[in-house]
Amino acid sequence: MALLMAAGSEPQTDREREDLDAIAALKESAAIELKEQGNKYVKMGKKHYSDAIDCYSRAISQNSLSDSDQSVLFSNRAHVNLMLGNYRRAISDAEEAIKLCSTNVKAYYRAAKAAFLLELLMEAESFCNRGLEQFPSNEEVKQLSVQIDSRKKECEHHKTQLSKVVETAKELASAFKTRGLKLGRTMYQELTGVKKPILDKNGFLHWPVLLLYPETMSSDFIEEFCETDIFSAHLDLISFFYSYSTLPWDKENAYTREAIELYYQANTGVVLSKKKVLEYLLQGTVASHSECDYDDDKDEVDHTEIPSSSSSGKWIKVNEKKTLNDILKQSDYIIPAIPVFFVISKRSSLYKEFRAGNWSHP
Template identity: 60%
Template sequence: MALLMEKGAEPQTERELADLDAISALKESAAIELKEEGNKYVKMGKKHYQQAINCYTRAINQKALTDTETSILHSNRAHVNLLLGNYGRALSDSEEAIKLSPTNIKAYYRAAKASLSVNKLVEAKAFSEKGLDQDPDNEELKKLKKQIDSQISELQQREAQVSKALKTAKDIMSAIEDRGIKIGKATFQELTGLKKPILDNDHMLHWPVLLLYAEVMSSDFIEDFCETDIAEPLPWDKENAYTRDAIELYYEAGSGVCLSKKEILSNLLQGTAASHIESFGDEDTDAAKSSPKEISSVGNNRSKWVKVNERKTLHAVLKEPNFIIPGIPVFFVVSKKSSFYKDFKSGNWSLPS
């Protein structure tokens, strides 16, 4: 009998040939039955999807159907896996269905949908286009391709925004390095938000500048202070203690740590389309050159208030060797007419913690 034949042996008698034909017919019948049973389970709803998958799998394992019919089984199993969110399995089945029958339109649709679901947009577009090559009037495929094209367009726009933000940050970083400016951790973001310097077309840095009135801890904010400008703070108080001729500007020098190049780039990218980027390419390789450096405190372990020479440009002030910019330039405004002036100058005042 054919069932007792050794593996790989050829049938020798008519009886053995008849037995093999009978076995093939039984397997084919079983596969068709399992396929129909699987289809019924799909119609019965989500609770029965796994049973449908089992039926399709058993039908495939019969290896008794034509390539076209087996392609339909893989495509059907892909459909159920899509419904269950098993996108990887759905994609594998769809691809197998296409190999078995390159005209299986549903397989192309399901391959495109599965690819889209796992963000393989290039593959999704290719499957949808190949499907439409087979059936140019297929409305489902045309609708899906439109959705894929839309997502590809959005992705390209996001990538362009990320690229632009990264280039802008690197250009600013390069300008900061060229000027020998030191940047430290931002300390007044509750007042300034995520304001950052910008670089104009003439390669000039424009800084947002925070003016703090130390006596009353009030503030003014200059959004655009070009590095070539000279400080011209405006009067502020109602009692006219802070008239232009009465005020002096100071910056805080003392203990501080310069941020690394990578940290500065991360800060420059905050709030941009590239804020999620953690690696900047070549910048990550020069850690030793851009590692944080500490500037020692000056005098009795206290912060030192350094008077700003208002005849200097902002650029010249920011280059001072003991000035670590706390994110953006911060200057303290003090009135010579105020009784607070003596306390400030003597070093008896410090920033509230």
């Protein structure tokens, strides 16, 4: 009997040959029936997709159909996996279908579709091209090919934008280093938003600058303060506007141009490493979630800058005749993402307390 024959051995008698033919016919019939049942399950909807996959898998395991029919089984299973979101399985099944029958256009389409949904655009394009070589007029594959080409262009555009943004951020980070500036963690972002410095075509830094009034913690915001500008020019402009509209909280009119002084707080804050500076500069951009290397020498780690000297936290008066860069490059100034300066009036009742270092942030 054929069932007792050793695996791989040839039939020796007519009875064995008849038995083998009968077994092959049963397997073929079972495979066809399983295929048809699988097709029915697909038509019944998503709840029955797992049943369809089971039927196709059992039909494939019969290994009794021609290569072209086996190819259809793999392609059908790829179709169900595609609809279930099992994209890698769909690609694997479609590839098996193509190996068995190089003219199975549905297999090319399903492999391309699954690869496209996985953002494997080069693979998706390859499957489409191979399918169109076999069937140049197939509309389904042609439309998918157009989609893939469009997506590739989008990705290239995004990649170009990403590269520009990262390069700009690196140039800024390099400008900070060249000037010896120490950038710290963001403070008062609720007042400034996501404003960041820019580097103009001539290589000059332009900073957004926050002015705080410790008397009431109200603020002024200078959108663009060039590093080569002196403070007095900006204070003159602010005071010019005050002359038309006094500060609502300045009941004693103490904040006149000749009475105001500008200060920064020395040696406070957290100095960021070059890598963290780059991450900060990329926040809110198309590259905000990108992993970007800082091409430089050994990068220092983050550390909290709280010196033990008596100057720690001390208020340092700004010389109005100095440029912004003159102040930012001071060894005791850690820039809290963007420069922050405190405006106090010599006529204010808070002045002596502030100068003595007895005032602190609310």
